[in-house]
Amino acid sequence: MTSAADALSLNASPLSAEQLHTLQQLSAGASDAALWWISGYLAGQAALRAPQAAPKANAVSQSRLTVVYASQTGNSKAAATALARQAESQGLAVRLVNIAEYSLAELGRERYLAIAISTQGDGDPPDDARIFLKQLAGARAPKLADLRYTVLALGDSSYAKFCEIGRKLDARLAELGGSRLAERADADLDIEATAAPWRLSTLSAAVEAIGRSPAATVTLLRPVTAAVAAATHWQSATVYANQRLTARDSEVDVRHLELSLGDSGLRYEPGDSLEVQIDNPSALVDEFLARSGLDGDASVEHAGQRRSLRDWLRSERELTRLSASLLSAVFAAHPEHPLQAAGNSLLDTHQVVDLLAAGRVEWDAQRWVAALAPLKPRAYSIASAQAEVGDEVHLTVALKRSHGAGIERVGLASGHLAALAEGAQVKVRVEANPRFRLPRDGSRDLIMIGPGTGVAPFRAFLQQRVADGASGRNWLFFGHRHLRSEFLYQTEWLAALKRGQLHRLDVAFSRDGPERRYVQHVIAERATELVSWIDNGAHLYLCGDAKRMARDVEATLIDAIARVRGIDSEAASDELDALSSAGRFQRDVY
Numbered sequence: 001m002t003s004a005a006d007a008l009s010l011n012a013s014p015l016s017a018e019q020l021h022t023l024q025q026l027s028a029g030a031s032d033a034a035l036w037w038i039s040g041y042l043a044g045q046a047a048l049r050a051p052q053a054a055p056k057a058n059a060v061s062q063s064r065l066t067v068v069y070a071s072q073t074g075n076s077k078a079a080a081t082a083l084a085r086q087a088e089s090q091g092l093a094v095r096l097v098n099i100a101e102y103s104l105a106e107l108g109r110e111r112y113l114a115i116a117i118s119t120q121g122d123g124d125p126p127d128d129a130r131i132f133l134k135q136l137a138g139a140r141a142p143k144l145a146d147l148r149y150t151v152l153a154l155g156d157s158s159y160a161k162f163c164e165i166g167r168k169l170d171a172r173l174a175e176l177g178g179s180r181l182a183e184r185a186d187a188d189l190d191i192e193a194t195a196a197p198w199r200l201s202t203l204s205a206a207v208e209a210i211g212r213s214p215a216a217t218v219t220l221l222r223p224v225t226a227a228v229a230a231a232t233h234w235q236s237a238t239v240y241a242n243q244r245l246t247a248r249d250s251e252v253d254v255r256h257l258e259l260s261l262g263d264s265g266l267r268y269e270p271g272d273s274l275e276v277q278i279d280n281p282s283a284l285v286d287e288f289l290a291r292s293g294l295d296g297d298a299s300v301e302h303a304g305q306r307r308s309l310r311d312w313l314r315s316e317r318e319l320t321r322l323s324a325s326l327l328s329a330v331f332a333a334h335p336e337h338p339l340q341a342a343g344n345s346l347l348d349t350h351q352v353v354d355l356l357a358a359g360r361v362e363w364d365a366q367r368w369v370a371a372l373a374p375l376k377p378r379a380y381s382i383a384s385a386q387a388e389v390g391d392e393v394h395l396t397v398a399l400k401r402s403h404g405a406g407i408e409r410v411g412l413a414s415g416h417l418a419a420l421a422e423g424a425q426v427k428v429r430v431e432a433n434p435r436f437r438l439p440r441d442g443s444r445d446l447i448m449i450g451p452g453t454g455v456a457p458f459r460a461f462l463q464q465r466v467a468d469g470a471s472g473r474n475w476l477f478f479g480h481r482h483l484r485s486e487f488l489y490q491t492e493w494l495a496a497l498k499r500g501q502l503h504r505l506d507v508a509f510s511r512d513g514p515e516r517r518y519v520q521h522v523i524a525e526r527a528t529e530l531v532s533w534i535d536n537g538a539h540l541y542l543c544g545d546a547k548r549m550a551r552d553v554e555a556t557l558i559d560a561i562a563r564v565r566g567i568d569s570e571a572a573s574d575e576l577d578a579l580s581s582a583g584r585f586q587r588d589v590y
């Protein structure tokens, strides 16, 4: 059937009836992404056939669009690649470059720039962008009066600092005098829904501003979705063991899980994470339905998919993790909600059902499905090396507890994993992390800083180093609340020390003394030795909490380098950046 809006546009169409029919047939079965792609492709064909304006003198005909990406897990890279391919297919001269290889000097000469950049940690840049952004924020940043730019900010609206880095970059480029080629677009986890229209507006502005380059090769586009980083398939893993690492009377419940990958053929390397896919428990879905007064059997269509509300809630929507965008929508609709004043602080303490327990939210099923964030897999740093454990994978999982509505609730994945019995199955896939890798040269020393569950990948590192017979020394900094009850893998570390496989172990138990003592306090005390290890070529690793720990530890590392070398903190910070660029300072923080 043709809608009124369709009929209007069809009446105005210059197509023959036959051409119209073909177009309608093509669009009927196409997904949203395919429709956006087709529209871009056709616009490109039109641009190709359009009579070319006489090239304006010199530079303009040589102008190109530079597409830069800054990416941790590949999404921004895929989005930038899709733009570059599409630009190329439209006859634009284009180059694609990673931000780590892009300098301020180049930026100063740039005329047309598109940047895709994600936000990581707690509103932090992806690793490859850290140095560039630091320089861009400094006094030596170039004036950009000739620059026309656009930013695609990638993020996840469940984080309080949604797309923070893309927003800041966009604002900084404007502050330096740049003007927008197209408006910034903030992409949530359904990236293509935002990236496709951004590509379209960027390309139409770029074609108009730059014109086609006669020299550009016209490459037919592959479907855009093909550019998205391929993840390994979900596989079933079987629980071999689930042991509590913390004492029975500890307030913290941390589990050591051993999973069998069986004959799945899954391979991983030390530094990789394992993603687990878990549905919301039925009891939680039932509680949501009871508190919202909605019918679980109601059929809801959203983004071209139709399923019952219960199915949406069970396997497609976050119920344990609130998002900043959900909170603002609820409070905009219900300014009288009793939790309004708490704002984004609820993200750390409340689940979706806690919101409903505190006050009414008069939404229908459709509105809830649209407002709740899509359910995401959870990642866990792999705590084993296959050289040691073969077809097993080990994890170190801290049970996440919250008490928002006065009722104890557990995190979706950590709650599920902590309760798994031997023989249970769980859906997993490997997320490779090429930015967190052991040095190829086994004679290099390692300094590993991993408080809490941040210690997990270092168990894998040590297993691998032992299996490889690596001759470099291994130094571990570990911290948790109490020596007696939260010293994760204590016996393994002590045995490794005794065997000469671990050469230094420094610990900080935050709640054993009158004042909080953290790993960075020990690092400060060992500054001279730590810097001498760095001078000796050591590789430095940091893993664990992004919100506070990682920032504080980095500040301490900078301070330690500055003190020992007698330099100012800017020079020490540059030294840490240089280590990072050389792959000798790697972080995996969450």
Ligand SMILES: Cc1cc2nc3c(=O)[nH]c(=O)nc-3n(C[C@H](O)[C@H](O)[C@H](O)COP(=O)(O)OP(=O)(O)OC[C@H]3O[C@@H](n4cnc5c(N)ncnc54)[C@H](O)[C@@H]3O)c2cc1C
Residues within 6 Å of the ligand: 273, 320, 321, 322, 347, 348, 349, 350, 351, 378, 379, 380, 381, 382, 396, 397, 398, 399, 400, 401, 402, 410, 411, 412, 413, 414, 415, 453, 454, 456, 588, 589, 590
């Ligand atoms: C690369 C990577 C590696 C990781 N490795 C490990 C690991 O080795 N071990 C490990 O235990 N975890 C690890 N994590 C964290 C893990 O992925 C989960 O985020 C964590 O287990 C909580 O998930 P959940 O489903 O149990 O809780 P959720 O269901 O996501 O959340 C439950 C409750 O926790 C609170 N909460 C949610 N998000 C936050 C937040 N950002 N800050 C504070 N409170 C919050 C809220 O009250 C929420 O209602 C890693 C994360 C990443 C990205």
Ligand SMILES: NC(=O)c1ccc[n+]([C@@H]2O[C@H](COP(=O)([O-])OP(=O)(O)OC[C@H]3O[C@@H](n4cnc5c(N)ncnc54)[C@H](OP(=O)(O)O)[C@@H]3O)[C@@H](O)[C@H]2O)c1
Residues within 6 Å of the ligand: 348, 398, 451, 452, 453, 454, 479, 480, 481, 509, 510, 511, 516, 518, 519, 520, 544, 545, 546, 547, 548, 549, 550, 552, 553, 590
């Ligand atoms: N709700 C929150 O805001 C919150 C808090 C902590 C962790 N988390 C998350 O919970 C998950 C698991 O945490 P985890 O098991 O790895 O342990 P963790 O809670 O991060 O704690 C490990 C150790 O780090 C200490 N610590 C706290 N602040 C620190 C800082 N600024 N610098 C250095 N050390 C610091 C803790 O001390 P003390 O606890 O004694 O201060 C504890 O001794 C992670 O995803 C983490 O991001 C969330």
Ligand SMILES: Cc1cc2nc3c(=O)[nH]c(=O)nc-3n(C[C@H](O)[C@H](O)[C@H](O)COP(=O)(O)O)c2cc1C
Residues within 6 Å of the ligand: 070, 071, 072, 073, 074, 075, 076, 077, 117, 118, 119, 120, 121, 122, 123, 124, 126, 154, 155, 156, 157, 159, 160, 161, 162, 163, 164, 189, 589, 590
């Ligand atoms: C550990 C971690 C922290 C994140 N922190 C934020 C954040 O603070 N704000 C945000 O908008 N998105 C955050 N994200 C979501 C990413 O930006 C999002 O997944 C994006 O698509 C990643 O793109 P990339 O693969 O190009 O890095 C975070 C993701 C991870 C894994």
